[in-house]
Amino acid sequence: MLPESIAQQRVLCNLCPVPVKHYISVSDLSWKPEHDCAKFFLPGTEITDHRDFELLLDVVAGKVSSDMRMIAASLSLDQDAVEQILQDRLHFFIHERNFQVLYHWRNKHRGVIDILYRALIDNDRADIVQFLKNFSRNHYKCPGVIDPGLEMTSTDIRLVSREILHEYTRLARFLRLPQQKIERIKMKFRYNINDCIMPTLDLLRNVTRQDLCNSLVYISRMDITEKLLESWT
Incomplete structure (x- = not known):
């Protein structure tokens, strides 16, 4: 739990899926910061x-599938809107269609993690909640x-782009590329996956060899890692 003096601070929510820039309290953050909290949230040190x-x-x-x-x-998503999202993205694989529904919820309702937890528990998916609570890139x-x-x-x-196909969005998310940028590339190339992969991965910055290989472990593509x-030997 964050110290009260830190939790009461408000920080700019930068590159959030919510399109309108806004300030949030540290206690409202929806993930566990990977930095030392006291240093990370002192005024003027870093934007969140x-x-x-x-x-x-x-x-x-990736875990809810047909649920x-x-x-x-x-x-509390409008079911017609959900069906529209799913039908408009039939060319996406099921993981990405599910993500787009959740991303729509995040944008429209400014959803927070506790609400998502409750929805999962209500649908007998407490196993996912437990997984999320223990989740770490590490x-x-x-x-x-x-x-x-x-x-x-x-x-x-280029090597990764030749091999990765539709999983490129998951790799980009693991490497912290904002979804807004992923979506802009999709729109620019009219959702043609082959045309989207290289421009999307070109947007990644400050990614080390270890980071790249870790992201491939996340999406279970050790064949690309090999x-x-x-190529590095």
Whole structure:
């Protein structure tokens, strides 16, 4: 639990899925900060955003499968809107369609994690709630990366782009690329996956070899990791 003096502070919510810029209290943050709280939230030190919340939505999207409509109802989403989202995105794989429903909820209702927890529990998915409470990027580690601190290169991006297909959005979320930027690329290229992959991954910044390989572990694409490791030898 955050100290009361920190929890009462308000910080700018930067790059949040909610389009209108706004301030939130530290106690309303929807994820566990990966930094020392006292240092991270002192005034003027750093701007906060909700990108980790988007990753949690990605995790949920992969676990709810066909339960999405019932969970959407528990989140008080309009069922016609949900059906529209699902039908308009039939060319997406089911994980991404589920994510888009949750992302719509996050935008429209400014949903917070506790509401999502309640919706999952109401639909007998307390297992997902427990998973989310224990979730950390640090659980996804790729061993044996050569020079792990080196930044990924355009060659690395091209290799990943050739192999990753529709899972590129999940990889980008793990690497903290805001969903708004992912959506802009989709619109620019009219949702053609093959055209979207490279421009999306080109937006990633400050990503090391270790980060890239960890993100591939997250999406269970160790086959791509093996090709990267081979290219670095």
